[in-house]
Amino acid sequence: MVKEDTKKGPWTEQEDVQLVFYVKLFGDRRWDFIANVSGLKRTGKSCRLRWVNYLNPGLKRGKMTPTEEKLVLELHKKWGNRWSRIARKLPGRTDNEIKNYWRTHMRKEAQEKRKKGLFSSSSSSKSSSSSSRSKIPTIESIQATENKECSFYDTGGLDFLVDRGKKKTGLEIVDDSNTMDEIFNYLDFNEGNCNLPYQTMASPIWDYCPNDSLWAMDEEESKMFLQPMGDLFYSIPFCNNMIG
């Protein structure tokens, strides 16, 4: 089912607030459903991505620590481009973040190697043993030299038995210079239960929601409930404050 007038592009603060609200309400699994009932003109896919990569309170922000960098390198050697899997070993980091980091890392490395290649007269006889005709090493060739079996875009790794479907666990909040949006200041995510995986977040907005009963609702019921909920959202003083 294709939603007409689906919105794309950067998310607004208001959309973020709205999404957080509905994720708290229905959990972080039924994305198409959330996309529908929230009134956001976004696809479920888009909602999920926004949550996973940005809004999830379990996310760490800021630069990778040296330890994390080392871990990424080690795990990539082991598993290849299985970013989500690598991300599971780095609490608070997303696959997207790691992927981006890796690209940057590889680019830097490629540049450095290129420099070395250009300035060393022997021009890396080892790597030239491959079939690469170009004198300038490509990212792929560099990676291949380092890790003989996998190119840069090779998924590598032998273990494809990824524990799909399992909930991510072990997310722990490390309070390192988080630059979470104002939203999270409002939502006060650090109150107690941030050590939970995919936290059920304690936030003021939550106070307006009935608790467990909602989780048991089926789709029809929730629609009925949410019909007024859309308006309710904006009638809640707290939400209005957040929206500004």
Added chain:
DNA sequence: AATACACTCAACCGCGTTGAG
């Protein structure tokens, strides 16, 4: 100060997998 270039990161797309009917 202005411009070009490099870098970062949020977001989109396509495709494979999963699970419900």
Added chain:
DNA sequence: GCTCAACGCGGTTGAGTGTAT
């Protein structure tokens, strides 16, 4: 077992920002 919708993952793009010239 088949179909189809939803989900999740990896690859790619492009806007915004920082840095060098």
